Amino acid sequence: MKHIIKSKVLTKRIIPVIMEIIWILFLYLIFFYDAIIYFKKIVGY
C-alpha cells in the first residue's frame, strides 16, 4: 500500500480511471434518457 501511495500510482492513474468510469456512466444516463424520449417520439407515444 505504501509503495502504491509513494509511487503516485493512486493519484495519477487509479483515481482518473475511476473518475472516468463514473463520468461515462453519468453521461450514459443523460444519453439513455434522451434515447428513450427519442424512441417514444418515433413510435408516436
Place this chain on the structure above:
Amino acid sequence: MIDLIILIMLIIVAYGIGNLIKEILNIDNLTCSENTLLCFGLGFGTLCLLVFMLGVMGLLLKKIVFPLFICMFIIYLIRNIKKIPLFIKYIYNKLVNYHFNFYHIIFYIFILYAAYNLFECLTPVINGDSLSAYLQVPSLYIKKGAIYNIDWMSWDDLPIYIQMLSSLGLLLSSDILAQLITGWLMGILCSLAIYTITRNVANKEISIITAIIFYTIPTLSWLIYSVKIDLGYTFFELSFWALFIKWLKNGNFKYLYISGILLGFAIGSKYHAFFALLFGVGVVIFKLLKSNFTIKQSVKPILIFISIVAAISMPCYIKNYIYTGDPVYPFLTNPSWGSDENVNSYKQPWEYIRYQYNIITGKDFFINHFSMSDKPIGIVPFLFFPLIFWNLSKRATKTKLIVIILCVYYIFLSGIMFLSVWPYPRHILPAIGLLVVSSSICINKAYLILKRDMVITILSVFLIGTILMYDGLPIGSRSQFRFKRQLEYFQGKITKEEYLRLILFDRENSGHMNSKMMQFVDTLEKDARILTLDYGNGYYVPRTLVKIPELMIERDINTLLRKMRENRITYIYYSKSNIIKLYKQLNIPMHIVLNDNYSYIFDVIYNNNDQYLLKVNYDSINK
C-alpha cells in the same frame, strides 16, 4: 445542381486567390493541412473584402460580378492546368492502395452525415434568422447594387464580411448557393481547421476523429442548414488559432502576422472575435516575456500584429462609423442592446457551472427541461475528459502549454458569454472547437488505458446516437414530411415555390406570411413598405418587409404614426396567433394597432386565415 457546380468553381477560385497571396507573402514550412487551411482562409477572406469593395463602389451587380468570377476561374485553371492530372493521379493512387483501418468507421459516419447535410443545403433556405436578417441584408444590397445604410434595420450595421459571401452566392446563383457557402462549406472548413490545430498535439488518426467530433456536435447541425454567419466567423477564428499555435510552437513571427490577417477577417465577421484579439495579445505578451524579450522588444511585434488585424477588419468598422456614428454599433450608442429580451437568466456568479451544464447537455441538472434558442454542444467531446488529469506532467511542455491556453480561452470566452445578453453556444463556437482540440489528448490517453478498438466503438455509438437524436435526421412525422418534400424538390417533381409553400409558408405556426397573403402583397405598388408586428421573415416576401422592434412595442399612437411616416411605411402586417404569443411572452399589452378606437386609421385590406394586412390611412388623421 448548378449551385453545386458554381460552389466547386468558387472553392477553386478561393483556393487560387489564397495560394497567390501565400506565394506573395512567401510563407513556407507549412504542413499540407496548414497550407490548405491558409489558402482557403486567405482566399475566402479576400473574396469577402473584394465583394465589400465592389459594394462600396456601387458595383454589386450580376453583370459585373459574374464575368469577374468566370475570368478568375479561367485564369486559375490556365495557371494550374498541369496540376490537375497530378491531383487525379494522387486521388487514384490513394483509392487503389486503400487499406481498411477500424477508425475509418468514424470517417464513413462523417461522410454520410456530410452528404446528408449537402443534400439539405441544396434545398431552399427555411431558417428563420437567415430569412429575416442574414439573407435579407444581402438581397437589399443587391437590389440597389451597392452597400448602403438600410435605415429601418440594425443587422446591416454589424460586421458584414460573411454576409458578403452570401451576397456573392446570391449574385452568382441563388439563396441555395449562399447556404452552401456559409453553411455547408464553412462547416467542412471548420473541421479542417480543427484537424490542423489538433495535429499540433496529436497524431493523424486522433486529429481526424477530433475534427469529426466537432463536425457532429448538435450546435453545428442547424447552423450548417442556414445562412447564419456563425460558421464563417468560426472558420476564420479557428484558422487564426491554427497559425497562432504554429507561432507558439516555433516562434517565427511571420506566422503571428499571418494569423493576424485571419483574425482581421474574423473580427470583420462578428464582434465576438475581439475577445480572441484581447486573449491573443495577452498570450503574445506572456510568451515574449517568458522568452526573455524585454518590454521594449515586445512592443514592436505586438503593434505590428494589432495593426494587421485592424487594417483587415477596418473597412467594416469605418462603414459603421459613417452610417451610424458608432464604429461598434450598437455598443457605444446603446450598451444595453438586447437586454430587454431578458434571455440571460443567470444572476449569480456561481451559476457559471449551471450554465456550462446547460450548454453542454441542453438540460437543467440532472435531466430537467431547459429552454434555449440554440442546440447544445453535446456530450461526445467530453467523453474522456477526466483522463486529462492522467499523467499530464509526462507530456511535452509545449503540448501542455497549448492545451492549457486552449482550455483557458474556453473558460474566458464562455465566461464573457455567461454575462452577455445571449449566452448561447453558437457565440462561443471557436472556443468550443478549441476545447474539442484539448479533448483529443484525452482520446490519446483513452487509447493507452482501454483497447483502441473499444475507444472507437464507444465513440462511434455516441456519434451515431448524437447524429440521430440531436442533429435533425428525418425521423419523426414532421421531419419525414420535410424530407419527402426535399426529395421531391431534388427530383424536380415540385418547384421551389411549391416546396416553400408546403414547408414554410402554409405550415402551421411557421411564423411566415402564408402563400395567399404573399400573392396579395405581390399586387401592391412596387415601393410599398410593410411593417411587421411579429417575427415576419422578409426574404421571400415580394415587397420590403420592415421589422422595427421599437415600433412593435410603441404605446402612443401619435409617436407610432410619426415614426411610421418617417420610415415611409404604408402597410402593416401581423398574424393574430403569433402576435398573441409574442406579446404574452413579452408580458406587455396588445399592440395599439389592434385597438378598435383606431380602426379608422388602419383599414384591413386583406386577411387570410389569421393573417392580416392593414393599410395606414394617414389622411384620416389630417382631416
